[in-house]
Amino acid sequence: MLLLPVALIYGLIVYIRNRLFDRNYLKSAAFNFPLICIGNLAVGGTGKSPMVEYLVRLLQPHYKIGTLSRGYKRKTKGYALANANTTALEIGDEPMQFHLKFPTIPVAVGEERIVAIPHMLQDVPDLQAIILDDAFQHRSVKAGFNILLTEYSNLYVHDFFLPTGDLRDERGSAARAQVIIVTKCPPDLSEEKKQKIIRSLKPAEYQQVYFTTIRYGIPYHIHNSTDEWLLTPRDEVLLVCGIANPKPLKDYLHEHTHTYYQQDYSDHHIFSIDDLKEIAEKFKEIRAKDKLILTTEKDAVRFAKFTEQLADLPLYVLPIRHEFLFEEGAQFNKQIIDFIRNFSFNPKS
Numbered sequence: 001m002l003l004l005p006v007a008l009i010y011g012l013i014v015y016i017r018n019r020l021f022d023r024n025y026l027k028s029a030a031f032n033f034p035l036i037c038i039g040n041l042a043v044g045g046t047g048k049s050p051m052v053e054y055l056v057r058l059l060q061p062h063y064k065i066g067t068l069s070r071g072y073k074r075k076t077k078g079y080a081l082a083n084a085n086t087t088a089l090e091i092g093d094e095p096m097q098f099h100l101k102f103p104t105i106p107v108a109v110g111e112e113r114i115v116a117i118p119h120m121l122q123d124v125p126d127l128q129a130i131i132l133d134d135a136f137q138h139r140s141v142k143a144g145f146n147i148l149l150t151e152y153s154n155l156y157v158h159d160f161f162l163p164t165g166d167l168r169d170e171r172g173s174a175a176r177a178q179v180i181i182v183t184k185c186p187p188d189l190s191e192e193k194k195q196k197i198i199r200s201l202k203p204a205e206y207q208q209v210y211f212t213t214i215r216y217g218i219p220y221h222i223h224n225s226t227d228e229w230l231l232t233p234r235d236e237v238l239l240v241c242g243i244a245n246p247k248p249l250k251d252y253l254h255e256h257t258h259t260y261y262q263q264d265y266s267d268h269h270i271f272s273i274d275d276l277k278e279i280a281e282k283f284k285e286i287r288a289k290d291k292l293i294l295t296t297e298k299d300a301v302r303f304a305k306f307t308e309q310l311a312d313l314p315l316y317v318l319p320i321r322h323e324f325l326f327e328e329g330a331q332f333n334k335q336i337i338d339f340i341r342n343f344s345f346n347p348k349s
Contacts, residue, residue, distance in 0.1 A: 007164035014161070014170050021139045028142040029114050033121065034129040034343045036336065037143035039136020041156040041173060042166040044244025044267060046149040047183040047214070047322060049094050049298060052133050054322050056102050058333055063340060064126050068116055069095045069133040071109030073268040079110040079119045088301045093268060094133065096301040113141045129340050136176070137169055145339045148177035150201075151245070152185040152211075157200050174201075179335065180209045181322075184248055187213045189325055210324060210332050214248055217319035219292070222300050222310060229292055229316050231256045236288035240279055240295045240315075242269030242302075249296065249318070260294075261286065271302050276309050283313065292316050 020026040036055065040046040052067055059065045071080070071092035080091055088096040091109045099107040106124045110116025113135055121127060132143055150156045156174065159165045174180065182197055189211060198209050221227035231237075235257045241249065242265035253260040263279055265271075283293055292314045295303065300317040303310065324332060 003163045007161040010163075011161040011167075011170065014168075018139075018170060018173060026139070028139055030142040030144075031117060033117075033127075034340045035117070035132055035141070035143040035145070036129065036339070037132040037135045037141075037146045038149065039134055039146070040149045041136070041169045041171065042151070042154065042159060043162065043168050045154075046151045047212070048134050048149060049097065050214075050320050050322050051147065051149060051181070051183075052094075052098065052131055053101065055131050055336065056098070056105060058336060059129065059340070060102070060105060062337065063128040064124075065129045065131060066106035066108060066120060066124060066127050067095065067098050067131045067133055068108045068110065068113060068120060068135075069098075070111055070135075071095055072134075073270070074109065077111070079116045080108065081120065081123050082107040082109075087305070089270075093298050093301045097297055100301060100304075101297075113138050117141065136173070144343065145179075145336070146177040147179045147181060148174055149181050149183050152182050152189075152197075155182070155197065155200065157202075175204060177207060179332070180207055182209065182211045183214075183322065185211045185213045185325060187323075187325070189213070191326075194326065208331075208335065210328055211326060212322040212324050214252075215321045215323045216249075216252055217321065219294060219316035219318045222295075222303060222315045222317050223307065229314075232290070233258055234288075234290045236260070236286050236291045238263060238279070238283050238286060238291070238293045240265075240293055241299050242266055242271075243296055243298060253294070258288070269299075269302070271299075271306070273306075273309065276306055280313060294318055296320070 021028060038048050038051050074092040075089045082091055082099040086099060095107050095109050108116060108120045113132060156167060156171055159167045161167045180201060180203060194211060201209060203209050219229045237253055237257050237260040239253060239260050240263045244267045263282055294316050297317055297319055
């Protein structure tokens with residue numbers, strides 16, 4: 001209740017900003033080029049990075065695509081295109097994750113997308129589409145296709161503005177999306193619950209609503225991807241992560257291991273030597289025979305620089321993917337591919 005006045009002021013500022021864009025007092029630029037925007041209305045934790053990776057896997061065999069992110073918490077400013085010598089400090093952990101997992105696709109960062117997009121098209125002239133990571137609120141660029149993510153356990157229709165709630169944008173902004181995806185759903189979500197959620201979201205006729213669940217892969221060693229660890233009920237895990245919403249991951253470990261211990265850090269935390277010493281000490285305290293340290297792919301890029309320090313620690317990385325429910329993945333895939341295949345620029349927009 002104490003924070004409610006702050007939330008109301010924040011909401012008013014967001015409302016005014018959106019109306020200024022809606023009435024063209026603030027200008028949005030449309031590009032004669034396919035731009036796919038992935039975003040959300042809340043802060044963090046809806047699965048934007050795995051969705052970027054989903055689209056990369058989908059489109060890479062057919063088109064020359066690239067990704068453009070802000071580069072949150074990087075130590076540089078302005079536009080930058082990743083290269084063989086790039087580090088997470090230069091472009092941010094999530095873009096670095098894309099760069100490491102998909103080394104053949106261009107990965108760029110830039111706070112001002114309206115400036116970064118022309119730079120990227122000049123640097124990579126054969127690009128056929130760009131995926132804009134977390135750009136839904138960046139209204140100076142008008143993407144041709146918007147994908148809005150909302151978490152199953154925290155739908156934007158039941159949320160409120162920061163700092164009382166998690167919303168960084170007004171609920172009505174959902175109208176700008178062509179697709180709404182409810183993420184992190186239970187894998188056994190019922191048709192009845194699905195329809196109830198759709199009714200609460202009240203999508204427009206032009207909007208399609210999809211549902212995804214999290215699928216975790218087999219953990220692999222941070223410095224040797226062929227070294228895998230299949231989790232068993234005997235394992236004791238030290239979970240080390242700095243992500244916005246680790247709850248689904250903790251639920252997964254609760255179900256698939258004997259027990260786990262937590263070493264939590266803030267979102268996008270930059271790990272230090274002191275952090276590694278603390279992690280090593282905590283791991284040593286675990287007396288089990290079958291034990292390992294587990295982290296996320298996003299955190300792993302911030303650990304990668306500690307090659308020597310991690311040599312004697314069994315640090316494994318847990319991959320994550322979106323999986324569409326109700327056998328609707330093919331329909332979503334077709335929407336995305338059709339958007340690029342049939343793209344035509346409307347100058348009046």
